[in-house]
Amino acid sequence: MHVAPQMGYDRAITVFSPDGRLFQVEYAREAVKRGTPAIGINTTEGVILLVDKRVTTRLLEPSSIEKIYQIDEHIGVATSGLVADARMLVDRARLEAMINRVVYDEPIEVETLAKKICDFKQQFTQYGGVRPFGTSLLIAGVDTKSRLYETDPSGALLGYKATAIGANRNVVM
Template sequence: MQPGQMAYDRGSTVFSPDGRLFQVEYAREAVKKGSTTIGIKYDGGVMLIVDRRVSSKLLEPKSTEKIHDIDDYIGCATSGLVADARVLVEEARKQAQTHRVNFGENIGVEMLVKKICDYEQNFTQYGGARPFGTALLVAGTDDLGAHLFETDPSGALVAYKATGIGNGRPAVMDLFEKEFKDGMSFEEAGTLGLKALSAAVEEKLNADTVEIGVAEIGKKFRRLSVDGVSDLIGKL
């Protein structure tokens, strides 16, 4: 680190002279070291694909949960620090339930993501706390259709047709730029997403190390069974 940076990287609330928040940038680096996570839209829904590859054969793959239910029609996938992600998922669930109790309806996907990002942004503006070292891909459906959002440790959010986070993001985005098409079917999107994941991890995929969540218009958010994942992998 340059000596001039030392005075500005000790707190998340201090800007450097060139307008950077170093703690937020370090949090983004934590996300880059996370497992590869993919989101892709298709005709009538959104698919989340996560690599949950384990580092030891003694570890139970199912214990490394990377896809979470937030509401009946909204789910998310995470990359980065697992504990930080769990806190954000709990906050998202609380916001969704509070909205349902107050207004008697499911919360909109964009509204929920903005509330999550507002919560994250507070940890970049006030002293005594650090930014969250995690990013979320939020997939869901509401009256406006199917949505895919990506959150950032700074509290920013972006809507995507297809995206990836984690250590395989460059390979995933390169493939999506070349091959993604609007209006793909469920099978086409699943095959393309798994192809991107395979390119990112550079290993052969199997159903035990891949987790897939699906949000479809008119249906509740769900995870594909092992057989369902195997079928999509078999079409690669």
């Protein structure tokens, strides 16, 4: 029986292919590319988050579509990709924000929260029995100034003046 040489790398989350790729992370990125678009714009007065909440069937209740979430008084998140994965990360972000308020008696900095979420996401690229999150987040907020970050399924974090995630990202930008 002949097995394709890439097949083992395709199934193992913690094994790099010979050309240095983690296929499960690439699949998670593909889920984001198929998600509805979300846009973030950082201005001097704040950050704007826009999402596509298009109703794809008349049977869907429009109020049930959530794509923008409040994390703390000064932080919001827009998502694209797998909805259930996004909800888990939103819950994690809210938990991190609450812990920071309890421990330090002050709101969490936007960048600190973004780094904590990316560290959490990155852990899911290293261990067996789990998979990378098939969602990207735009984390937006104002602390000492307005800030906008994008999280990647790999756990990478990038800061932006403006960006988009989801389907047709390049067209939107």
